[in-house]
Amino acid sequence: MNRTKILRWAAGILVLALVGIAAFWAGRTTLAPADSTVQRPSSDSTVTVEEHELGREITVGTAVKREQTPAATNLLDGVVTQASTSGEFAAGDVLYAVAQRPVVLVTGTMPMWRPLTEGAAGDDVTAFQEMLAADQRGLKVSGTWDAATAQAWKAWLADRGYPEADTVELGQLVMVEESPISLAIDTQSGSVGTQLTGGETVVSMPSSDPAFVIEASSQEQAALIPAGTLVTVPYGEHTWKAIAGEASQADDGPVEIPLTSPDGGAVCADRCADLPAEKSTSLLSQVSVVPPQSGPVVPVSALRAQPDGRTVVTVVEDGVDEEREVTVKTSADGLAVVEGVETGERVRVLNEAP
Known part of the structure; x- marks a missing residue:
């Protein structure tokens, strides 16, 4: 090996040594912990x-459930040609019609138990005459079917586009003790085009004290509504305050939480007649999960x-x-x-x- 090669070899070794030392100190600098005396600027x-x-509120579905009592059993045979929707009715209103024979609401204490025709007398005739007299001025309420009553009935039918009739068939009057009254019309048997044969419950009276029930979407949602929670139930122009009761759950059913008014009565108090007459109505309520x-x-x-x-x-x-x-x-x-x-x-x- 000549002198030149020896010098080149020694220079290479020196360079490698210097690179290693530099890398060592660079690593020391990179990995060394920060000076503990250096403070980060406060972000407070x-x-x-x-x-x-x-406070905090959540919106939940609330069902208004009303027990239904049959107002009368349908006694007419034929196709439904007219049907009203559930709601409030007064004496003289047509509830539905079968083969163009109207079924009419009348205020009275005795249910219709016979056809009304010439010679009939009694409380049922009186109630029918009172209904006609409210529309046909001049009709005398005597309690006995007479020629004037028959003429008033024909005029009543003609004014509303129904065929002329001399009698009132059994089943054409639905008697209630007072009116106006909320009534539910069955959407199946009471729909236009349905064939009736008699015996159907077309018209029902809803209970006067409907039950309000929160139907929780999950157990987790129900847990947010313990007994005693304040609930607001809006409906139309009304806003009712309610208190949640104990939750319960039927097999495979929703978690149900009953609601009552703060005094323990019906949520709708004395305005329950303003609610729909159907068996079940869905509303939205606000639950105060964090009282304000x-x-x-x-x-x-x-x-x-x-x-x-x-x-x-x-x-x-x-x-x-x-x-x-x-x-x-x-x-x-x-x-x-x-x-x-x-x-x-x-x-x-x-x-x-x-």
């Missing part, structure tokens, strides 16, 4: 305490739990921090209503450093 901020009402509370509101991130069980916030005034104990009245959606601070004061929000 302050907010002003404001007065608010805080008013007072000074701070972010939940401003609260700190202490080992002794106290909850404190840091009040900042003129750049000076003051630790102050507070009582949390309620919280929702990242905010809390507290006692112990005043509106207008500033509290420190403890944000996490990046």
